[in-house]
Amino acid sequence: MKKIFASLMLATLILLPVGVFGATGGDDDFTTEPAPTLSVETAINNITNWSFVFVLTIAVLFLIYAGFQFITANGDPEKITKARSSLFYGAIGVGVAVMARGLVSFVRGLLGK
Numbered sequence: 001m002k003k004i005f006a007s008l009m010l011a012t013l014i015l016l017p018v019g020v021f022g023a024t025g026g027d028d029d030f031t032t033e034p035a036p037t038l039s040v041e042t043a044i045n046n047i048t049n050w051s052f053v054f055v056l057t058i059a060v061l062f063l064i065y066a067g068f069q070f071i072t073a074n075g076d077p078e079k080i081t082k083a084r085s086s087l088f089y090g091a092i093g094v095g096v097a098v099m100a101r102g103l104v105s106f107v108r109g110l111l112g113k
Contacts, residue, residue, distance in 0.1 A: 004068070052101050059093030066090055 069083035 004065075048101075048104055052097055055093060055097040055100075059090050059097060062086055062090030062093060 066083050066086035069079060069086055073079035073083055
């Protein structure tokens with residue numbers, strides 16, 4: 001089980017940048033415009049966006065792993081307990097990611113931005 005989970009984590013870390021670069025559309029139009037300046041607000045937005053994607057990806061992998069544990073438990077109470085805890089932690093991870101994203105939006109609304 002640990003090898004499968006480690007393999008899934010490694011595959012995610014390897015394939016995640018491929019998806020990001022593939023989503024850019026391969027724009028090869030190089031211009032001589034100056035690079036945009038990076039403000040603190042933009043940097044914080046970028047960090048929170050990447051953190052959200054990372055945490056949500058890990059949480060979904062935990063949910064998939066929990067499903068795999070349920071399928072391979074074969075009625076063993078100890079394995080079912082481990083699967084339930086993995087499912088619980090995965091659900092908590094999704095909840096934390098969504099609440100953190102909502103908290104950022106809430107604070108921005110309070111600040112008037």
